[in-house]
Amino acid sequence: MGGRKWNKEPIGFDKNFKPIGSKDIPFAAEFLPLSIDDAAPGASAVSSQIRSEERVDMVARLGLFPRSYRRLKMGIYRQILVRILAVLVVSFGLIYISWRWSSTVAWDAWWISLPLVAAETYSLGESALYAVTMWNARRRPPPPPALPGRSVDVFIATYNEPLDLVMKTAIAARDMEYPHETWILDDGDRAEFAEAARQIGVGYITRGPEWDGRQRFAKAGNVNNALSLTTGEFVAIFDADQVPEPRFLDRVLGYFDAEEVAFVQTPQHFWNVPERDPLGSQAELFYGPIQQGKDGWDAAFFCGSNAVLRREALMALGLTRYTRTATEQTWRALRRGRSRLQDLHGELGRRHPAAMPVAEQALEAVARAEHQVRRGDVLAEITFELRVAFHAAALAVPDAMDDVVPELDAVLESVDVAHTDQALAIHPMDTTTITEDMATAMHLHAMGWGSVYHHEVLVHGLAPEDVSTMLSQRHRWAAGTMQVFFSDNPVLLRGLTVAQRLMYLGTMTSYLNGFAALSYIAAPVVFLVAGTYPLTASPVVFFCLFLPFFVTCQLLFQVAGNGSKGLWRGQQWSFALFPTWIAATCSGAAAVFLGKHLTFSVTAKSKQAAGRGFQHVRLQVAAMALLVVSSLIGIARVSFVEAPLYPTLITLAWVALDLALLSVVIGAARYRGPGDHLEEPMPTPKELTSVLGTPSESKH
Amino acid sequence: MSMLSPAPMTISSAQNTADLTSLELTVTGALDAPTVLAVRQASAQAAADGPILILVDVAAVTSVGASGVVGLLEVLHLLRLRGGDLRLFGHSSELQETRLQAHLGHVARVYANRQDAVDGGMARVRPRGLAPRLSWRTLFGRRHRSLGWG
Structure with a gap:
């Protein structure tokens, strides 16, 4: 429904195929592979097939665009540098951590010494996983043209979002150039949505009575319900606030020529985020180098929106799980x-x-x-x-x-084998976790399906506009991910390659950082206040072994980040969200081991009146206060010659770093939203006004 | 829009196969999502008045996809919710040879002919081999596609 039909507007190879032009140049460096021989070890047939296309494309580029060729060469240098730094990080890290465990643990203060060294070991592990991810970062060439004749269903999942927001997305989805059918999946079962969908000529799907009194499985159930009622070969999924560009399908469908490709993920980009990004919403590192790194190992993540999936792959997954x-x-x-x-x-x-x-x-x-x-x-x-x-x-x-x-x-x-106690017999999208997207992708990879990360912003969405909503969103992601970590650990999941296991493990274990952060905050406080050494070592030896590791880590982060914005902001949030990560880990564990229910809270798409303020980050503020007070006590103790000077100075530097990381919450708590100066990248369609009956708001 | 209406299966609606009204459908060509959606719609319509046995002739099936098999299981689910049943019959080499059959085999049976399908369950056969369980040996094993390439 809503999609243009072939006989009206046929799209053929000739029409869609655009030779590489100047418009494509800005993306060239991103799409180009870092190296012609940048083969992913263990990559599947799809990788080799696409790589052969890369070579053809490369030749064209070399002849036509010497500038992009130069950028390609830069890419190769960067990749070499990343690999050298990766080796250095792991080498320095191993030397440092071996020394820490063998010579510096203060056993008389084991209660602080052991958590600290454990936290450092964890951080080394995370750095190594990051290095492995970046080792094989993959820049894809421009996608192959979408073949005509594919049938595509476009799903817009909604639960409680406002009508104008959903309709704007629906109209944009309907107007995508490649022929398709658009469906609004309304889990809120709202009559005005059904009417508006009819007016704009898109389909409307809601849960039927068969779901009454049965488990609904949140968004996963909503999509599964729609899958059982539609027939397209491919399914594009958008959140209610994610507005696609008209070329979206044309840009991604071509990847499905390789029959192993189960899904193509594109970046999530939020237009309502100011340059300073106080809430750390623009995940440029993730939707860039990290996804490209995972893609290099054939483990690109499906993120629940802005993606196209192959129906056959989803169904095969659901069927396999069901029958097994x-x-x-x-x-x-x-x-x-x-x-x-x-x-x-x-x-x-x-x-x-x-x-x-x-x-x-x-x-x-x-x-x-x-x-x-x-x-x-x-x-x-x-x-x-x-x-x-x-x-x-x-x-x-x-x-x-x-x-x-x-x-x-x-x-x-x-x-009953037909699962008559449930609304559907088979659930293609994973319903065992609240992060159904990651779990589904992981199981698809375990079945041998391939994936693609297409690094081009084709969809424009809305990020949370207050700290409370942001925290709730991060908690849901983390809790769902940890739920999968405890119940369906990628290390034990049959069918994944070693690299794929590491890619999933890297993402999951990153949420354990909350416990490490707690150690990094507690250790200096204990020393400054009580004079208890968390490690026993000469400051000189410590610096000689720690600094190379720390510096190469930071260098790797920056170089592999490849110019992504918000790297420092990302590190700040990774540290400052320690209460969220700890709570989410506990929730995930409780869900798996104690059977506690995890709630899928839909991210609010508008500013929440009570979402601002320091009460939402009180634990971080308390930690900062504790660090400041400890520093004052430490300085006083040095003044009265009750504490040694150099260890205290080192610890004060450590406190300064902690405070710098935690300080991100101040700006977040005070953040009042993006203001009116930000312009929406996708114009509000005039049709929206007639559908709503009143002038539409341009922003939420 | 959902086309199902609530009609939960109860003991009072359960009947022997012989007592059930039956409806025969024939699937020709590809057993894929559009085909099974049509089967589902026909089944839902037929089951609206009470429990019904849907017999699906799959002899003329030329290709099978996971979507098709999933759709058939959803039809089975739908019919059982209403106290009825779904039976497949007819020799289809495509259906027999696809790897999907390995998964389908121990859940549902494709009977040789219509009468066997109506009698259902009189002559059991063992299911086909299933995928092996997880063991430490498979942890680092080479992955393989397990389904959908029939």
């Missing part, structure tokens, strides 16, 4: 059912003895079904027979129906 677990689930459900029926049997003995034969016959049927499962019979037949047996048993004692039928129904629903 079907026997186990049926077996478990039968055992639970037997237990329930035994309870029912005992209860009937007291309440309604005449109905006891019903429970006895049902128990016999369950025993028969268990035997059939053990024998490996076809599950659909086993569960159908069970149903018939229960039916016969219940009919044998008609006056017992009210007593036994609800319990028998519950047992049947849980046992």
Whole structure:
């Protein structure tokens, strides 16, 4: 619906194929591979296929555009430098950490010494994983043209976003040039959305009554519901605030010529973020060098929006998971059912003895079904027979129906191989976590599917405009990721390559940084206040071993960042969000080990009245106050010759670094939103006004 | 828009296959998303009045995709929710040879003919081989595509 049809506006190879022109030059350095031989070890067939295209493209470029060739050469130099720095980081790091563990642990103050050295070991591990990611960063050439004739469904997922915001995205999605059908997936089931969708000529999907009273699985359930009702070969997914450019599909569909490609992810770019980016929203490092690094190892991440997925890949994933677990689930459900029926049997003995034969016959049927499962019979037949047996048993004692039928129904629903206790039998998008995007991508990779990161901003979205919303969003990402870490650890997931395991592990373990940050804050405080040394070493030796590691780490970060903005801001938030990371890790662990429910909180797309203020970052402010007070105490102790000078100076420098990192929360807490000077990159369509009936707001 | 209506399966709606009204559908060509969506729509319509046995002749299927298999399982889900059932029958070499069958095989059966499908479950066969479980040996093993390339 809403998509243009082929007979109206055919798009052929000739029309779409644009020779590389000056317009493409700014992107050239990003797309060009760092090296012709920059082959990803262990890369799949898709990689080699695309690399051969890179070579052809390269020749064209070399002849036509000497300037871009020069930039290519710079890329090669940069990559060599990254690899040298990566080796240095790991080497210096290993030397430093070996020395720390072997000679400097203050065992008499183990309670602070061990957490500190553990935190440093963790940081080395993270640096090594970053180095591995950057080792193989992949700059893709311009994408191949999208072949005509593909069928595409475009999904815009919404829950509680305002109508004008969703409609603006829907109109932009509808107007994408490549023929497609656009659907609004409204989890809020709002009548005005259905009407507006009809007016602008796009489809409208909401949950049907089959979902009533059953688990809904948030966004993943919303998308799965839509997948079961649509048929396009490809599915583009956008969040409600992510407005695509008309060329979006044309730019990414070409990658799917390689049949192994399961999804193509493009960057998330937020237009409502000012230059100083106080909330650290523009993840240029992630949607740039890091995704390119992961792409080099065939492990680009799917981030839930601004991506196109191959339906067949999603369905294959859902089917595999379903069938692999079907026997186990049926077996478990039968055992639970037997237990329930035994309870029912005992209860009937007291309440309604005449109905006891019903429970006895049902128990016999369950025993028969268990035997059939053990024998490996076809599950659909086993569960159908069970149903018939229960039916016969219940009919044998008609006056017992009210007593036994609800319990028998519950047992049947849980046992049925068709998952009749759920709204859908099969969930292609992962529903076991609140970060369904990452989990889905990981399982697709484990099945051998490939992925592509296309580094070109084609979609313009909205970032949180207050610190509270930002914190809630980061907590959700982190908690969901840690949930996957504990329940579906990539190290143990069958089918991933070693490099892919490391890529996922790197992202997941980055959230453990909260515990490391706590050590980095506590250790100087303990020394300055109590004079307890967290390590025993000569300051000179410490500097000789620590500085090379620290400096090369920072250099690697900067060089591999490849000019991305906000590198320092990213480091600040990584440190300053330590309460969020710790809380999220605990939530993820509680969800997996204690069965606690994790809530999928939709990120607010407008400024929240109560979202600003220092109360949202009180733990960070308290940590800063503690550091300042400790510093004053430390200075006083030096003045009264109660503490040594040089160790205190070193510790004060350490405190200064901590404060510099934590200070990011001050600007965030005071942030009042982007102001009116920012211009929306995608013009508000005139049609929106007529759909809404009132003048539309240009910004939220 | 969802086309399903709530009709939860209950004991009182469950019946023997022989007691169920049946409807026969034939799938020709590709067993893919559009085909199974049509099967689903027809099944939902037929099941609106009560439990029904849908018999799908797959003999003329020429290609099978994961979307097709998933769609059929969704139809099975839909029918069982309403106290009915779905049975496939007919010899389709495409369906037999695809790797999808290895996954489908222990969940549902493709019966040789219509009568076997109606009788359902009288002559059981063992499922085909399934993917091996995780072990430490497979941790660093070379990955392989496990599905969807039939």
